[in-house]
Amino acid sequence: MEAERKRRSGDVRTILLADMAMLVIAVFWGSGFGVSSWLLKTISPMWLLAVRFTLSALFLACVLWRRMAALDRKQMVLAGGLGVFLGFVFFAHIFGLQLTTAGKQSFIAGSNVAMVPFLYALFYRRWPGAVATVAALLTTTGLLIMAFTPSMAWGMGDGLSLLLALGIALHVLIVGNLSRRMDPVGLTGVQMAATAVFLVLAAALFEPMPHFGGLSPKIWGGVVYVALCVTAIPFLVQNMAQRYSPETHAAILLSLESPFGYVIAILLGQEVLNAQVVLGGVVILSGVLLAESEPFLRRFFSRAEVTGG
Template sequence: MKISRSLWADLLLIFVALIWGLSFTAVKDAIGIIPPMEFIGLRFMLSALVLGAIFFNRLKKMTRHELLAGCVIGLFLALGFLAQTIGLAYTTPGKSGFLTSLYIIIVPFLTSLFYKKFVGWMPIAAAVLAFVGVCLISLAGNDVLGFGQGDLLSILCAFAFALQILAVAHYVKRYNVYVLTVIQIVVTGIISLGYSFAFEPVTWVLPATVWLAMIYTGLMATCFAFLAQNFAQRHTSSSHAALLLGLEAPFSLLFSVIIWGEVLTARSIIGSSLIFAAILLVEVIPSFWQPAGERNTDTTAS
């Protein structure tokens, strides 16, 4: 049986979410040794060097419009990492994770706003269901939403990640996917290192654990993952991509249980089940919310 391109795109996005979920455990020790933005900057610059070498011939043919598009995507990506990391200094990790995950539900609404095309109630309902699942996984039992500086930065992070997904969807069908990927990674690395040099102490000697985490996150969680995301978004919608990439949360919990021995709670089990149910809602009943043949067209810019 021939597998459709849209199904391959879904599988790629799920695999990307798995890689990103595992990256939480990979960097757990690393960011305790060197400043967070220094690690992020070095990670993205390592990725840029590798991808730049692989796609050097394509980069030589890069147009001004492709450079600008990659910079826009990279700016949103860098803002997301900056806001998330700085926000963590002023709020709890659980609340930060909850607020950052707002991008899952922000994407379909921004899609409707930017493209003036209602995406349908079913994907919105699925995004809400996934959002509730992430909420149950991330929030502690007695958390109350009070918006301080860290909370507002985490919300900014969610909007930045949502805009990055939409920017990819906007440009990936017009320009070379490999050029866009390299440029956004370079921009993110430069902005992150620039912030680190300005506001963080510089670490001159990196231990082996940091190098291992950097190699994994640089090659798998950045090089492969962003190439796969950009390729997959050629064949699926931005709201659908956001939903599948939201599986990063349950995957991170799974690897935390396996590697770090975290004890599963009823809340985390229910939350993961809700996210899985949201995926089924989109995959099993697509004809209820989109006519046949339209699934891969809702990110086309006019």
């Protein structure tokens, strides 16, 4: 009994550490919307994606090549397929960003958190749990409160952003599945490499080659930032963390990129804090806290059942 108690306690600590890691990368992802929107004023969308993921893939290949090479052929194919899928997800991101605002896209993309429990039930034929589902819906409600305006209009860019949300939700589910079936570090490296190859080919096919030599050091600094701090490192952390954290937790925590992006905009003087934002933030926080309490609630009720028996 004591050994089982220690094992469960260790499992809870592992989940909490994984969740905290995803909370950190949500901050960096939140900063990526504004930086990408700024870079699009200078670099065409396809080539921005191609350069971003090429730099990410090269960085990861330099540090992870042994782990990447250790994957077997089937794992390579699965990781490569995930990379190509991620390329399509970023199509929706970058083209949607051209037709809507960074803030609006970040909130619409955050709606993926409501999709994950339903997609999870569809794929695994079981609900992820009542607590996790309610937490996901609470988080989504908070995001909608923060984003809503009476004059809000729906455009093509918003439709692409909704497609982006679906892609993110599916990506969370696929990563959760694959990270438990193979080395998540090697998975990340191969995934980024496949995404980079796919996007370079797509950019060469659909857009003329830009004159990269004419870009200023400031622009290159922004490109390096999104390549390393918004792409390579966060995706590595996500894949490692999702080996231990439930998919609903991942969706909730990663969706915090939206409010974090808004907070960053407020700190930069680009947005104004108001009561609506505060209310939405409180609802989101309640959803996050409920999700994080799930392991403790599960342990409490399990202990109560054993005691009652």
